[in-house]
Amino acid sequence: xxxxxxxxxxxxxxxxxxDPCKVEEGENWNVFEVFHQEKRGxxxxxxxxxxxPDAGLALVFAKEQFGRxxxxxxxxxxxxxxxxxxxxxxxxxxxxxxxxxxxxxxxxKVMEKINKFKAQAKPANDK
Amino acid sequence: xxxxxxxxxxxxxxxQREEQLHDDPEKLAAFEMRIANGEKIEPGxxxxxxxxxxxxxxxxQHAHSEVIGALPEGxxxxxxxxxxxxxxxxxxxxxxxxxxxxxxxxxxxxxKSREAMINDLLSGKSKYSNVFNYPAETWADVxxxxxxxxxxxxxxxxxxxxxxYGPYCRALERICYEESFxxxxxxxxxxxxxxxxxxxxxxxxxxxxxxxxxxMHFFGPPDKVSGHSEKLMQWKVKMASxxxxxxxxxxxxVPKIRELxxxxxxxxxxxxxxxxxxxxxxxxxxxxxxxxxGNGPCxxxxxxxxxWAEEHGRWIRKALMKxxxxxxxxxxxx
Numbered sequence: 001x002x003x004x005x006x007x008x009x010x011x012x013x014x015x016x017x018x019d020p021c022k023v024e025e026g027e028n029w030n031v032f033e034v035f036h037q038e039k040r041g042x043x044x045x046x047x048x049x050x051x052x053p054d055a056g057l058a059l060v061f062a063k064e065q066f067g068r069x070x071x072x073x074x075x076x077x078x079x080x081x082x083x084x085x086x087x088x089x090x091x092x093x094x095x096x097x098x099x100x101x102x103x104x105x106x107x108x109k110v111m112e113k114i115n116k117f118k119a120q121a122k123p124a125n126d127k
Numbered sequence: 128x129x130x131x132x133x134x135x136x137x138x139x140x141x142x143q144r145e146e147q148l149h150d151d152p153e154k155l156a157a158f159e160m161r162i163a164n165g166e167k168i169e170p171g172x173x174x175x176x177x178x179x180x181x182x183x184x185x186x187x188q189h190a191h192s193e194v195i196g197a198l199p200e201g202x203x204x205x206x207x208x209x210x211x212x213x214x215x216x217x218x219x220x221x222x223x224x225x226x227x228x229x230x231x232x233x234x235x236x237x238x239k240s241r242e243a244m245i246n247d248l249l250s251g252k253s254k255y256s257n258v259f260n261y262p263a264e265t266w267a268d269v270x271x272x273x274x275x276x277x278x279x280x281x282x283x284x285x286x287x288x289x290x291x292y293g294p295y296c297r298a299l300e301r302i303c304y305e306e307s308f309x310x311x312x313x314x315x316x317x318x319x320x321x322x323x324x325x326x327x328x329x330x331x332x333x334x335x336x337x338x339x340x341x342x343m344h345f346f347g348p349p350d351k352v353s354g355h356s357e358k359l360m361q362w363k364v365k366m367a368s369x370x371x372x373x374x375x376x377x378x379x380x381v382p383k384i385r386e387l388x389x390x391x392x393x394x395x396x397x398x399x400x401x402x403x404x405x406x407x408x409x410x411x412x413x414x415x416x417x418x419x420x421g422n423g424p425c426x427x428x429x430x431x432x433x434x435w436a437e438e439h440g441r442w443i444r445k446a447l448m449k450x451x452x453x454x455x456x457x458x459x460x461x
Contacts, residue, residue: 004428005262006202014431021249021434023242027444031235031459048298049232049459051241053447065225069305081455088171 032058033083035076036066044076055079150175162363167293170236170461181364182292183237184253190230191248191255195429197223199263200272208266215312219273222305229298232459236294240458249434251421258341260423267320267327267334273313275338275380279345281306282376291363294461314383321387328388335384336392343393343410346373352412377405 004010029051035044047066052058058077067075086093101107154173161168168174197220204220207213231241247253258276263269281303288299320331347369359365367375378398384391395408418426 005264008205009202009428009432012432012435014428014435021437023245023249023437025240025242026456027441028241028245029444029448030456031232033460046461048229048301050228053444054449057447064221065228068221068225079455079457080460081457083460085171085460088169089173 029053031080032062032077033080034058034062034066035078036070036072037074037076038071040073044074049080050077052077150177159361162291162361166291167296168291169293170458175362177358178362178364179237181359181362182295183234183239185364186230186234186237186292186295187239187244187247188254188256190227190234190244191253192259193223193227193230195248195255195433196259196276197227198429198432199259199261199425200269203263203266203269206266207269212316215316216269219309219312222309226298226302226305229301230295233292233294233298235458236461238458245437249430249437251430254419255429256345257415257418257423258345259429260418260426261338261341262425264337265330265334267330268338270313270316270320270331271334271338273309274317275313275342275384276345277306277309277313278380279342279376281310282372282379283346286366286372289363290366294459297461318387321389332389335389339392340410340414343373343407344412344415346370346376348412348415349409374405377407381405 030053031049032052032055033049034047036047037044050058050061050065052061055077059075062075062077063072066072151173155175158168158172158174158178168178200216200223201220204213204216207216231244234244235241244253248255263272284299284303284306288296288303290296317331320327350368350370356365377396381391381396381398393408395406397407398405417423421427
């Protein structure tokens with residue numbers, strides 16, 4: 001019947017019936033987003049997702065999928081459906097007014113003022 | 128591992144083109160501008176129906192190729208010569224299955240469920256890289272796959288990683304990083320046979336002769352017949368033509384094969400120094416299409432193994448399902 005080069009495949013007695021195989025919707029479980037922490041003290045970063053029947057197994061699969069090669073000290077998983085995000089179409093609301101020096105350290109020129117004060121004060125002290 | 132040569136038009140393409148006519152022209156112009164500016168498209172973005180359809184097909188078939196591609200090598204794990212080769216092969220096969228998962232997730236962000244993709248694979252509707260329909264007869268075949276098929280896949284994937292769809296690019300970035308290990312371990316095993324005993328050399332030469340035609344098929348039909356869509360190039364779904372990728376592969380790897388004293392079974396294979404391009408005999412493209420249709424030496428075995436795994440894993444997938452987890456089912460977000 002089956003003439004695979006691999007004896008183990010022949011032992012499986014593949015496809016005894018020709019019935020089509022159908023995977024039911026939902027049979028591959030739910031989707032979880034995975035966040036990877038490379039070292040202690042670093043942020044957890046989104047790296048991808050896994051399919052799992054619950055959060056506990058999602059962590060196990062995430063370790064296999066995202067922790068097997070690169071350095072990893074911790075992982076988070078969260079159900080994809082629980083992620084709340086802005087609509088990408090609303091991206092324009094992040095458009096920045098470039099005139100934001102009032103909330104930047106560089107917007108405050110303290111040294112200029114100090115130097116000006118010192119320059120003015122110096123002749124007075126010399127008297 | 129993956130090859131672009133099996134990305135074919137389906138019969139309903141004409142019908143889909145009609146659908147494309149209904150895309151909002153203003154949104155389409157903004158979308159095309161975004162791609163021309165080198166920006167990435169993300170899952171929630173507006174996209175033309177045809178872009179979505181082509182990407183789902185591309186990424187899905189890439190995912191299937193990773194999973195099916197692990198089968199010819201996977202059966203050699205128990206017979207790998209020595210502990211180090213066995214460890215490397217186990218790691219490589221695990222990576223390939225992992226790549227399949229990453230890619231199924233990227234395809235899911237476009238709205239097709241993983242279950243639907245697996246069903247289309249099992250029913251034969253969805254294809255995978257043609258090269259995996261050939262058997263790995265000896266250990267030398269495994270080294271040829273690990274070295275040359277992975278090398279060809281890297282040429283393809285590095286090109287695709289510069290494409291326009293964000294989730295696919297991110298998956299490919301990680302895949303390419305892991306493939307570099309696959310290529311190196313394959314090259315190492317290949318060199319060991321090429322510089323070994325006369326018996327080892329002969330075994331490798333045989334395997335190379337068997338695999339050369341499938342490797343020439345790997346990037347798909349020549350540009351003059353494949354008629355790759357300019358639209359797909361403009362949308363950065365297809366990043367390089369079949370002939371360009373084939374030429375890039377020959378340029379990099381033919382010297383690496385010949386320097387080991389091995390030969391390739393094509394008397395016309397040579398670099399034309401004037402044009403800078405490689406010339407070769409046309410591989411048998413009728414055979415290529417015949418194998419894609421399902422009539423290759425291993426098509427049936429590959430799908431039967433996949434079907435066996437699906438059927439025999441069903442009881443545990445169902446046993447693990449817990450109430451409540453599926454109240455909110457969603458596609459991956461990024």
